[in-house]
Amino acid sequence: MTTYAIGDVQGCHAELVALLETLTVTREDRLWFVGDLVNRGPGSLETLRLVKSLGDQAVVVLGNHDLHWLAIYYGGHDARRGDTFDTLMGAPDVEELSDWLRRQPLVHVDEALGFSLVHAGIHPRWSPGELRTLAREVEVVMAGSGHAAYFADMYGNVPANWSAELEGMPRLRHITNVCTRMRLLHADGSLDFQYKEELTTVPDHLTPWFERYASVRPDERIVFGHWAALDGVTGHANLIATDTGCVWGRELTAVDLSTLERVSVSCRG
Numbered sequence: 247m248t249t250y251a252i253g254d255v256q257g258c259h260a261e262l263v264a265l266l267e268t269l270t271v272t273r274e275d276r277l278w279f280v281g282d283l284v285n286r287g288p289g290s291l292e293t294l295r296l297v298k299s300l301g302d303q304a305v306v307v308l309g310n311h312d313l314h315w316l317a318i319y320y321g322g323h324d325a326r327r328g329d330t331f332d333t334l335m336g337a338p339d340v341e342e343l344s345d346w347l348r349r350q351p352l353v354h355v356d357e358a359l360g361f362s363l364v365h366a367g368i369h370p371r372w373s374p375g376e377l378r379t380l381a382r383e384v385e386v387v388m389a390g391s392g393h394a395a396y397f398a399d400m401y402g403n404v405p406a407n408w409s410a411e412l413e414g415m416p417r418l419r420h421i422t423n424v425c426t427r428m429r430l431l432h433a434d435g436s437l438d439f440q441y442k443e444e445l446t447t448v449p450d451h452l453t454p455w456f457e458r459y460a461s462v463r464p465d466e467r468i469v470f471g472h473w474a475a476l477d478g479v480t481g482h483a484n485l486i487a488t489d490t491g492c493v494w495g496r497e498l499t500a501v502d503l504s505t506l507e508r509v510s511v512s513c514r515g
């Protein structure tokens with residue numbers, strides 16, 4: 247049995263099909279998706295149908311684009327320029343797919359395999375298990391009867407820093423932003439929401455979350471996506487970036503978590 251971690255699909259359904267064919271996946275194998283299954287690419291609907299059909303074979307964590315869809319569908323928000331949700335919105339199974347999506351976790355920890363899966367990253371103040379516990383607070387709300395109110399009020403950059411005293415939506419929003427939007431940290435640990443380019447030009451006052459993580463928790467193995475400009479490179483063998491920018495015309499990548507071997511297919515569009 248092989249576990250493959252697959253980078254941000256973002257509606258690149260044709261490339262996902264090609265990647266799974268290239269990997270010659272069998273029913274014994276497991277597929278970990280780093281989130282952002284939907285948006286920007288042309289096949290969000292087909293991607294959701296495919297991944298949902300995998301059942302227990304797939305582990306999915308939610309990304310910011312998945313949450314953006316749920317905020318539109320359940321939270322009353324408007325689509326933004328560049329969103330590609332029209333086909334999904336009009337699909338006969340849109341309710342079934344969205345209901346499935348909102349029940350997916352933000353963090354997955356597999357202690358036997360020795361890997362954690364999250365869309366954006368894990369804040370260095372937390373072990374994977376600690377963030378897993380906090381993420382559960384959000385997941386219970388998203389899966390429960392209060393999900394519409396959560397998705398209506400989900401957006402926002404505050405609070406940018408954590409406090410154990412946080413309650414209600416500010417607490418849930420910060421946990422959500424760490425799991426799904428974090429890239430760089432200020433010296434005090436607060437989240438930056440501006441910079442999303444290459445590592446070579448990171449402003450001096452900011453540090454990538456994974457650099458801080460490598461210095462304080464050097465033994466954790468974390469698989470993440472979200473930051474396409476990294477192009478799969480963190481400089482740390484145990485901190486595995488998987489977003490290789492398929493939706494931006496580059497590649498969709500899978501990483502074999504036993505060998506760390508990478509397999510990629512090129513963007514078709």
Ligand SMILES: [Mn+2]
Nearest residue numbers: 282309310472
């Ligand atoms: Mn993302």
